[in-house]
Amino acid sequence: MVEKQHKVWFSRALKNWHLVENNRMMPWKGIKDPYKIWLSEVILQQTRVEQGLAYYNRFVESYPDVHTLANASDNQVFKLWEGLGYYSRCRNLIKTARTISMEHAGLFPASKEGLLTLSGVGNYTAAAIGSFAFGLPLAVVDGNVLRVLSRVFGISTPIDLPEGRKALEQLAEQLLDIKNPALYNQAIMDLGATVCKPRQPICGACPFRQKCLALAQGKTEQLPVKSKKIKQRERFFYYLILESKGKQLVRQRKGKDIWQDLFEFILKETDEPVEEKELKSWSFWNLGAKKEKIEVVSISGEMVHQLTHQKIRCRMAYLRSSALVKVDGYHWTDISSIKQLAFPRLITRYQTSIR
DSSP states (O other), X not given: OOOHHHHHHHHHHHHXXXXXXXXXXXXXXXXXXXXXXXXXXXXXXXXXXXHHHXXXXXXXXXXXXXXXHHHSOHHHXXXXXXXXXXXHHHHHHHHHHHHHHHHSTTOOOSSHHHHTTSXXXXXXXXXXXXXXXXXXXXXXXXXXXXXXXXXXXXXXXXXXSHHHHHHHHHHHHHHOOTTSHHXXXXXXXXXXHHXXXXXXXXGGGOTTTTTOXXXXXXXXTTOSOOOOOOOOEEEXXXXXXXXXXXXXXXXXXXXXXXXXXXXXXXXXXXXXXXXXXXXXXXXXXXXXXXXXXXXXXXXXXXXXXXXXXXEEEEEEEEEEESSOOOOTTOEEEEXXXXXXXXXXXXXXXXXXXXX
């Protein structure tokens, strides 16, 4: 339990820093619109602010309220999301927008319990919407907050274990300024993002430098502690862009693998790297015994795409065929229409390079 004097000191120091020194500007800061707050929080999950800002602005411009987002087609929303990754967030975004629009008359629930019923909304997002939009006394606990609290209070329990996470969440709740939760939450997140950074924190500018246990003990680089190392899975993807008569073969990815609901060209996944000469071979792609006139337009070099738990090593073969051959699961689509479809960032990188 945090003693009252410690809570008062912590809140006062944080508030003074926020009002005097915090100049971090973002378009969603200080607003009360739950739609825009929710939108920003979904976009910024697993995403740097510098990257997410442009997506946020495009979404607000294209879909200024929850009803316009709810009425958009899945592909339109995925296309706007293209390149942001973690596409389950986008599926939840669409589902929640339609729930709010059709079942709640466009109004977000004004309680933590109600917010938690929405797809993709967990404790963190519910606390953010609740405190920023409705002034609810809920502590927002993201990676920045976990880092600040771990260092200031010298907590070495791993934050990726239930015990450590729960302890820090309880500490965050005890420290929360319940009279002004929005200002408090924004201040501690900004402090973690700009001063108490993961690497090379700017301790001289920190309002807690006089009482920070990690600084006193020389452990700022060791805290917070994580117990697990992410295991990386390496996969080899080979894509065939097959073109004929102004069309290309594409399909929409289904199932529970990466990039669900996005579009892609003919894919062959292997257990090990493949030689370039094989990528030019009709037989490699299992396109049947019929021999068609084939023109090799280009073969890309290897592109590496890093995901959280996977490393994708990919090459693209761009071939032209004299006939519209049939390939199970894929359909011929006009090239002009393909430009409107949402593809994984790995593919759009290559499309951009050959335009």
